[in-house]
Amino acid sequence: MPLGTGQIAEPRLVQAAQSDPAKFDALYELHFERVYAFAASRVRDRATAEDVTSEVFHKALANLPTYEWRGVPFLAWLLRIAANAIVDHAKRAARELPAPDDPPEQANDPNVQASEMRAIEHRALLFRLVGQLPAIQKQVVLERFVEQRSIKEIAQRLGKTEGAVKQLQLRAVQNLRAQMEGSHG
Amino acid sequence: MAKRSLALQLDEVVQAMLVSLQPRSEKEPNRELASLQRVAQELRDLPREQFRAALKSDLQRRASMSESTAAAKTGMGEAQARAIHYLRPGLTSITPYIIVRGAAQFIEFLKSSFEATERMRVPTPDGKIMHAEVAIGNGAIEVSDGSEAYPAAPQAIHLYVDDPDAAYARTLQGGATSFYAPTDDHPSGDRWGAVKDPFGNHWYIAKPRGWTPGPEGLRSVQPYLHLREADKMIPFLEAAFGAEAMGVHKSPEGIVHHATIRIGNATLEIDEAHGEFQPMPCHLHIYVPDTDAVYAQALRAGASSIDAPRNAPYSDRAAGVKDAWGNSWFMATYLGQ
Numbered sequence: 110m111p112l113g114t115g116q117i118a119e120p121r122l123v124q125a126a127q128s129d130p131a132k133f134d135a136l137y138e139l140h141f142e143r144v145y146a147f148a149a150s151r152v153r154d155r156a157t158a159e160d161v162t163s164e165v166f167h168k169a170l171a172n173l174p175t176y177e178w179r180g181v182p183f184l185a186w187l188l189r190i191a192a193n194a195i196v197d198h199a200k201r202a203a204r205e206l207p208a209p210d211d212p213p214e215q216a217n218d219p220n221v222q223a224s225e226m227r228a229i230e231h232r233a234l235l236f237r238l239v240g241q242l243p244a245i246q247k248q249v250v251l252e253r254f255v256e257q258r259s260i261k262e263i264a265q266r267l268g269k270t271e272g273a274v275k276q277l278q279l280r281a282v283q284n285l286r287a288q289m290e291g292s293h294g
Numbered sequence: 295m296a297k298r299s300l301a302l303q304l305d306e307v308v309q310a311m312l313v314s315l316q317p318r319s320e321k322e323p324n325r326e327l328a329s330l331q332r333v334a335q336e337l338r339d340l341p342r343e344q345f346r347a348a349l350k351s352d353l354q355r356r357a358s359m360s361e362s363t364a365a366a367k368t369g370m371g372e373a374q375a376r377a378i379h380y381l382r383p384g385l386t387s388i389t390p391y392i393i394v395r396g397a398a399q400f401i402e403f404l405k406s407s408f409e410a411t412e413r414m415r416v417p418t419p420d421g422k423i424m425h426a427e428v429a430i431g432n433g434a435i436e437v438s439d440g441s442e443a444y445p446a447a448p449q450a451i452h453l454y455v456d457d458p459d460a461a462y463a464r465t466l467q468g469g470a471t472s473f474y475a476p477t478d479d480h481p482s483g484d485r486w487g488a489v490k491d492p493f494g495n496h497w498y499i500a501k502p503r504g505w506t507p508g509p510e511g512l513r514s515v516q517p518y519l520h521l522r523e524a525d526k527m528i529p530f531l532e533a534a535f536g537a538e539a540m541g542v543h544k545s546p547e548g549i550v551h552h553a554t555i556r557i558g559n560a561t562l563e564i565d566e567a568h569g570e571f572q573p574m575p576c577h578l579h580i581y582v583p584d585t586d587a588v589y590a591q592a593l594r595a596g597a598s599s600i601d602a603p604r605n606a607p608y609s610d611r612a613a614g615v616k617d618a619w620g621n622s623w624f625m626a627t628y629l630g631q
Contacts, residue, residue, distance in 0.1 A: 141346055
């Protein structure tokens with residue numbers, strides 16, 4: 110799993126960034142998908158997931174000098190910042206407009222359980238694999254799932270038939286499933 | 295009936311998922327389809343590539359700032375930590391700033407029509423309102439009395455409410471005139487009515503139904519700009535404010551029928567001016583992570599300067615620009631705790 114390689118390299122990456130903030134990049138590249146996957150799983154909308162992710166990395170960069178490697182993985186630190194940011198967001202939102210239904214309790218839990226961590230790793234890997242799809246499949250996935258465009262619109266943009274776009278969507282999802290299964294095998 | 299292809303079945307599942315409907319139940323549950331559906335469901339949370347790249351470059355910029363001031367290490371961490379809380383509490387990234395004649399009466403109209411609550415009022419020595427902040431639903435509007443420098447500038451607001459019919463009726467009691475009563479036949483699919491208030495503002499009073507293009511967690515108050523050559527506004531907003539077009543519906547000739555544009559955590563809407571819905575150049579207050587950078591960016595995108603960045607007495611780093619359509623954009627970064 111990607112986490113393993115991260116664990117080995119991580120203390121060195123953290124040390125490098127602590128002495129030279131320009132090297133924070135490497136930590137961002139290592140953990141962006143995980144932090145985003147965590148935020149997206151605990152909040153209701155994309156804008157909040159982005160706000161939380163942005164807040165996590167800005168805070169981590171600003172407070173990097175205070176982070177000490179004592180066996181607490183850097184990711185655990187990032188996720189704690191994220192969990193706190195999500196609680197803050199929920200409090201602010203509740204002040205502005207009481208939610209019609211209570212958010213899931215997990216959304217306010219500062220701890221990340223092992224099962225949630227596995228789900229985050231799984232999803233972060235999937236997000237990374239999208240980047241490795243053939244260009245045209247990747248484009249269909251981004252337009253369909255991120256931009257939420259209709260098949261018709263995507264077909265027009267790509268100059269393809271709607272049937273061809275549906276086939277590309279199927280192949281992309283099949284590819285991703287195969288690679289996810291391979292990674293667990 | 296011919297068996298539908300897997301590509302078609304998957305797309306039906308994806309389509310239902312994207313509009314948050316229950317997918318049609320298969321007579322014979324299909325294991326192949328179910329495993330693809332699980333992958334598709336996770337893809338719904340896929341991050342935007344532009345967001346990933348923009349955050350990376352923002353962090354790089356901040357990292358280089360912190361390097362250049364490494365000697366003055368004390369205080370820097372705090373300043374950076376403050377910078378991420380750039381939104382003034384209670385406001386989103388986009389707030390309409392409505393300047394009217396008779397701001398006090400206008401606020402009363404908002405209270406009686408939309409159950410608004412007044413959060414702040416700063417009077418002028420002669421009893422007018424220099425600045426006020428009014429909350430409606432989960433959104434807000436800022437209000438002030440017109441002056442010579444800033445004459446009245448009514449605007450159009452798309453307002454999401456629980457009961458558009460009741461709100462519509464209350465606006466009429468408050469002196470508004472109707473464009474049309476709430477109807478289910480609006481092209482948006484929302485139940486939607488429209489009025490003009492006694493101060494000249496348009497209110498498009500709606501309740502979302504089904505899927506409305508735009509972010510989940512819709513804001514109650516969304517500025518609605520009717521523009522000439524609305525299509526040109528989209529690249530301007532992208533270049534000036536890092537905005538993102540979330541749903542653009544154009545005619546084959548390229549006329550924008552409707553577009554939802556996101557800045558930060560809020561959205562505004564635009565369309566091509568038509569019929570009774572003509573341009574109303576207005577004032578908008580946007581909170582951005584870095585006023586100086588966004589101000590410079592907006593000028594490069596073709597805006598003209600109203601105010602260069604300065605530290606305002608109310609704990610904002612603030613600046614103002616005017617776009618080619620005559621709208622004023624007051625940008626700010628909250629510096630308070």
